[in-house]
Amino acid sequence: MSEKYVWYACYGSNILKERFMHYIKGGKCRFNDAYYNGCKDKSDPLDERPFTIPHKLYFGMSSRKWEDGGVAFLDPEKDDSIMTLGKIYKITCDQFKDIQKQEGDSWYDKILCLGEVDGIPVKTFTHSYVVDERKPFDKYINVIMLGLKETYPEMPNEEIEQYIKRHIMP
Known part of the structure; x- marks a missing residue:
């Protein structure tokens, strides 16, 4: 299995299930207003859970899908002193590959292995090195905030806002 x-x-924005x-x-x-092809296998995720990632979150590149604002990346170097709030979805390995291609496998060219949950590997992708930071577009940030509220419902709105502000370049 x-x-x-x-x-x-x-x-990033995929923390909100509707967006993902x-x-x-x-x-x-x-x-x-962007169109996505979807995966070849359109099966729903089998499970989803909150998950913290021991890598620094930052925003970079310039995404046409998000009005040329930056999008979320992780510093590829593990840092146990920094935890990025995330979510894990249990999907097929083929779906994972399809998602990476749709995200842009030249931007998200490095797969990070983050351990195992229930004997199944936890993986994500990011850029192979830290790119220049770029402020994200407000709509993109709002999607992440909705996803954080959905994933961490006990977290107060003010705490979510502070979390986001800490990760956006000044």
């Missing part, structure tokens, strides 16, 4: 499935750890499902099912996203 562990060879067929992977826990995909996400930390465009990578699985395809279709037009209401948050950025």
Whole structure:
């Protein structure tokens, strides 16, 4: 079973399930009006859970899908003193590969192995080195904030806002 499935750890806009499902099912996203092809296998994730990632979150590049603002990346170097709030989705290995391609496998060219949950590997992707930081577009940040509220419902709004502010370049 562990060879067929992977826990995909996400930390940007995919933390919001509605947004993430465009990578699985395809279709037009209401948050950025972008169209996504979806995965070949359009099966829903088998499970999802909150998950903290021991890598620094930052925003970089210039995404046309998000009005040329920066998008979320992780510093590829592990840092146990910094925890990025994320979510894991249990999906097939083929879905993971399809999602990486849709995200842009030249931008997200490094797969990080983050351990195991229930005997199944936890993986995510980021850029192979830290790129120049770029402020994200407000709509992108709002999607992440909705995803944090969905994933961490006990977290007060003020704490979510402070978390976001700490990761956006001054």
